[in-house]
Amino acid sequence: xxxxxxxxxxxxxxxxxxxxxxxxxxxxxxxxxxxxxxxxxxxxxxxxxxxxxxxxxxxxxxxxxxxxxxxxxxxxxxxxxxxxxxxxxxxxxxxxxxxxxxxxxxxxxxxxxxxxxxxxxxxxxxxxxxxxxxxxxxxxxxxxxxxxxxxxxxxxxxxxxxxxxxxxxxxxxxxxxxxxxxxxxxxxxx
Numbered sequence: 001x002x003x004x005x006x007x008x009x010x011x012x013x014x015x016x017x018x019x020x021x022x023x024x025x026x027x028x029x030x031x032x033x034x035x036x037x038x039x040x041x042x043x044x045x046x047x048x049x050x051x052x053x054x055x056x057x058x059x060x061x062x063x064x065x066x067x068x069x070x071x072x073x074x075x076x077x078x079x080x081x082x083x084x085x086x087x088x089x090x091x092x093x094x095x096x097x098x099x100x101x102x103x104x105x106x107x108x109x110x111x112x113x114x115x116x117x118x119x120x121x122x123x124x125x126x127x128x129x130x131x132x133x134x135x136x137x138x139x140x141x142x143x144x145x146x147x148x149x150x151x152x153x154x155x156x157x158x159x160x161x162x163x164x165x166x167x168x169x170x171x172x173x174x175x176x177x178x179x180x181x182x183x184x185x186x187x188x189x190x
Contacts, residue, residue, distance in 0.1 A: 071092070071093060074093060075087055076090045076093040076097070080094050081094060082094070097115055100115040101114070101115050147163070148161050148163060151163075
């Protein structure tokens with residue numbers, strides 16, 4: 001059995017990456033190869049593309065600098081104030097976030113503002129709620145439930161399926177071997 005049977009990534013692109021790394025004489029050269037690829041991505045995605053999804057929206061140099069700073073890499077779950085945080089060490093994060101909340105209140109002339117990011121489906125729902133009126137017509141496209149059968153049958157796109165159908169689900173503790181089946185730890189799909 002070939003190891004490529006388990007590869008979910010594009011084999012041509014992986015081969016190109018292996019060739020680049022194989023041509024490097026040291027770890028430092030490998031690091032430079034990765035940094036060069038990051039720079040190419042930055043030029044392409046940051047300057048040559050129009051990124052419409054909210055998480056990929058172009059940001060200002062100030063926002064990029066803040067996200068790259070120490071505070072941009074720290075978790076600060078919960079709300080402002082040490083009693084409401086899930087993690088310790090957020091004294092200055094509380095200061096920065098409270099400044100952001102007060103700035104939002106001023107900018108939007110409101111009494112309450114929440115600075116935490118919202119994206120994906122919840123972000124979409126917030127926009128629909130804010131922009132739609134009762135009786136408005138809304139077009140909804142069929143979505144993906146991340147199942148291989150849906151990808152194959154509904155969208156005729158199984159070749160591009162990137163899920164992991166054989167990872168046990170939430171009910172794996174309740175599963176048991178089937179007497180008539182081969183129970184060798186291999187794929188249950190045959």
